[in-house]
Amino acid sequence: MAAILFVSFCFIDKNITGIIGWTFETLLNLLCFLIMIYGCVRIKTSQKGTLLLFIIYFISILIRPENIVIFSPFLLYVLLIFADKIKYIRHFIYFLSVFIAYLLVKYLIFGDIFPTGFYRKMSSPGLLNKDGILYVKDFLLEYKFHIIFIILATIGFKILKKDEKFIDKNIIISSVIICFVTILFFLKSNPLIGVHFRYLINIMGMIYILMSFIIIQIFSNKRGVLLAGIAILQIGKTSANVRNNIFSFIPDTETQINQHKYIQLGKYFNENIKNPGDIYFAFGDAGAIPYSFSCKFIDLNGLSEPYLAKLVSNKNSSLKTELYIRYLNKYKPDIIVILNGEENQKNPVLLHGPLQKPNEYRSFLKNLSENGYLYGGTIKAYYKLHIALNKNSKNFEELSNVLKKYSQYENLSDHSGKFIINFDAGNIQFNSINTNLK
Numbered sequence: 001m002a003a004i005l006f007v008s009f010c011f012i013d014k015n016i017t018g019i020i021g022w023t024f025e026t027l028l029n030l031l032c033f034l035i036m037i038y039g040c041v042r043i044k045t046s047q048k049g050t051l052l053l054f055i056i057y058f059i060s061i062l063i064r065p066e067n068i069v070i071f072s073p074f075l076l077y078v079l080l081i082f083a084d085k086i087k088y089i090r091h092f093i094y095f096l097s098v099f100i101a102y103l104l105v106k107y108l109i110f111g112d113i114f115p116t117g118f119y120r121k122m123s124s125p126g127l128l129n130k131d132g133i134l135y136v137k138d139f140l141l142e143y144k145f146h147i148i149f150i151i152l153a154t155i156g157f158k159i160l161k162k163d164e165k166f167i168d169k170n171i172i173i174s175s176v177i178i179c180f181v182t183i184l185f186f187l188k189s190n191p192l193i194g195v196h197f198r199y200l201i202n203i204m205g206m207i208y209i210l211m212s213f214i215i216i217q218i219f220s221n222k223r224g225v226l227l228a229g230i231a232i233l234q235i236g237k238t239s240a241n242v243r244n245n246i247f248s249f250i251p252d253t254e255t256q257i258n259q260h261k262y263i264q265l266g267k268y269f270n271e272n273i274k275n276p277g278d279i280y281f282a283f284g285d286a287g288a289i290p291y292s293f294s295c296k297f298i299d300l301n302g303l304s305e306p307y308l309a310k311l312v313s314n315k316n317s318s319l320k321t322e323l324y325i326r327y328l329n330k331y332k333p334d335i336i337v338i339l340n341g342e343e344n345q346k347n348p349v350l351l352h353g354p355l356q357k358p359n360e361y362r363s364f365l366k367n368l369s370e371n372g373y374l375y376g377g378t379i380k381a382y383y384k385l386h387i388a389l390n391k392n393s394k395n396f397e398e399l400s401n402v403l404k405k406y407s408q409y410e411n412l413s414d415h416s417g418k419f420i421i422n423f424d425a426g427n428i429q430f431n432s433i434n435t436n437l438k
Contacts, residue, residue: 005212015142015196016204025063026198032060033178033202036071037209040078040174050088053078054095061099065115070185070202074177081170116302116309120352121189128187135191136183139200146207153214171213175206192352261381265406266292272402279395282333283385284340284350298331301353311354321360325367334393336373338365338430339386339421343378343412346422358423365421365428375419375430376400380408386419388430400433 010016019026039053057075060067075092082088103113140147182202191199257263266289270276282298283289290297290304302308307327314320328336339348347358355361368388376389376399389399403409413419413432421428 002209002212002216005215006208009208009211010204013204013208015198016201018196019198019201023195023198026201028063029060029067030201030205032056032063032067033205034209036060036074036178037171037174040074040081040170041168043078043082050078050082050091051094054091058095058099058102065118066185066189070178070181073181074174077174077177110306112306116304116306117192119306119309120302120312121192122313129190131190132187135194135197136187136200139197139203142197143204143207146211150207150210150214153218157214157217171209175209179203179206260288261408262288263292265289265379265381265385265408268406269293269295269402272405273395274398275395279335279399280331280333282328282331282336284337284353296331298328298333300337301350308354312356314354317357317360320354321363324354324360325364328364329367329371332390332393334390334395334399335376336368336388336390337385338368338373338375338388340383342384343386343419344422347424348421359425362423362425362428369428369430373430374433375413376403376433378410378412379403379406380410386412389433391433 016030035056036053039049039056042049043053053075057067057071060071079085079088107113179202182200186199197204262285269279269281270293273279276294277296279295280298281289281293281295282300284300286297286299286301286304297304299305299308302310302312305327308324311320311324314323339345341348349356349358349361355364372390372392373388374391376387379385379387387403389396389403393399404411411432411434413434417432417434419430419432421430
C-alpha cells in the first residue's frame with residue numbers, strides 16, 4: 001500500500017513528472033536513493049545485502065558524482081547498525097578497490113578524476129553560495145505544506161502514542177541523513193540548470209515516503225476508502241494531463257526534439273554547409289546544437305571543455321581572462337555566439353562560465369573585435385543569438401551566405417553597419433559582414 005501511495009504522489013508531482021523524458025539520470029538517482037533506504041531496513045533485519053548496497057552506491061556515483069559525498073554519511077550509519085562489522089568493512093574494501101581502479105582509468109583517459117561540473121558548481125568562495133541558498137529556499141517554499149503536514153502528523157502520532165508502529169525508525173534516520181547532507185551540499189554549490197529541483201529529488205522522495213506512511217496510519221482501518229481516494233486522484237491527474245496516452249510518450253518526445261529551436265538551427269547548418277565537420281562553432285550551450293550539427297563544438301561555458309571549466313575557480317581575473325582568450329585563439333572559431341538575449345542589455349557576462357564579470361567578458365569581446373570577427377546577424381531562438389563570423393576563415397563567405405538565408409535571421413546592426421554591445425567601461429563594436437563582403 002505504501003508503494004502504491006508513493007508512486008501516486010510522484011505521479012501528481014509536477015516537478016517529478018516534468019523530469020520524465022528530460023533528465024533521465026535524475027530518476028535513476030531517485031531509484032538509487034530508494035534502494036539504499038530499503039537496503040538499510042533489510043540489513044538491520046536480515047544482516048544481508050551490504051555488497052549490493054555498495055554496488056548501488058557505486059552506480060549512484062556514476063549517475064551523479066556528488067553522491068560520493070551525499071551518501072557517505074548514510075553508509076557510516078549503516079556500519080553502526082550492522083552487527084557483523086568485519087564483513088561490512090570487507091565489502092567496503094572491495095568497493096574502495098573498484099572505485100580507485102575506476103578513478104585511475106578515468107584519469108588515464110581524461111586526465112582528471114572530476115567532471116567539468118565540479119569546477120563550475122563548486123568554485124564559489126566561502127562556505128555558502130548565494131545561488132545555492134536561493135535554490136534551497138525556493139524548494140522549501142514549494143514544499144512547505146508537505147513538510148508542515150509531516151511535522152504535525154509526527155507530533156500527533158507521538159501524542160497519541162502511535163509513533164512506534166508508524167514507520168521503521170531506520171527509514172526516517174537514513175532519509176534524514178541523506179537529505180540533510182544534500183541540503184548542505186547544495187547550499188555550497190551553484191546548481192546550474194537545476195530545473196524542476198532535480199538536484200533535490202531525493203528530498204522529494206523522502207517527503208513522499210513519509211507522507212505515504214502517515215496517510216496509511218491515518219486510514220489504518222479504512223483501506224478501501226484510501227484506495228478509492230488514490231484512484232480518484234489518479235483519474236483526475238490523468239484527465240488534466242495533456243499527455244493522456246502513456247504510449248504517446250516516445251512520439252511526443254521525438255516531436256519536441258524536432259521542434260527544438262537549437263536542433264533546427266543545427267540541422268540547417270549541417271544540411272547547408274558544404275563541409276560541416278570542418279567548422280569550429282563556439283557557443284555557451286553544449287546541449288542541442290552539437291547533436292544536430294556535426295561541427296567541432298567549443299562550449300564557452302566550459303561544460304564540455306575541461307580547461308575552461310577549471311578557469312571558473314581562478315581568482316586572478318586578468319590572468320583568467322588572458323588564459324580564456326588564449327584558449328579560444330588557439331582554435332580560431334569560424335562561428336561564435338558573442339551575445340545571448342536582447343541586444344541592448346548592459347554589462348553582459350558568461351553567467352555559467354569563467355567570465356562572470358563584465359570587465360572579463362568585455363576583454364574577451366574586445367579581442368574578438370580586434371582580431372577579424374564581424375557581426376554576422378542575429379538568430380531568433382529561445383533567446384536572440386547574436387553571431388560573429390571569423391573573416392579570416394576560409395569558410396567566411398559560405399557561412400555568411402548560409403547564415404543570412406536562415407528563416408529566423410535578422411540584421412540588428414545600426415545605420416553605420418556596426419553591432420554594439422554595451423558596457424559601462426566602454427562599448428564594444430563589431431563591424432557587420434554586410435559592409436565587408438565584396
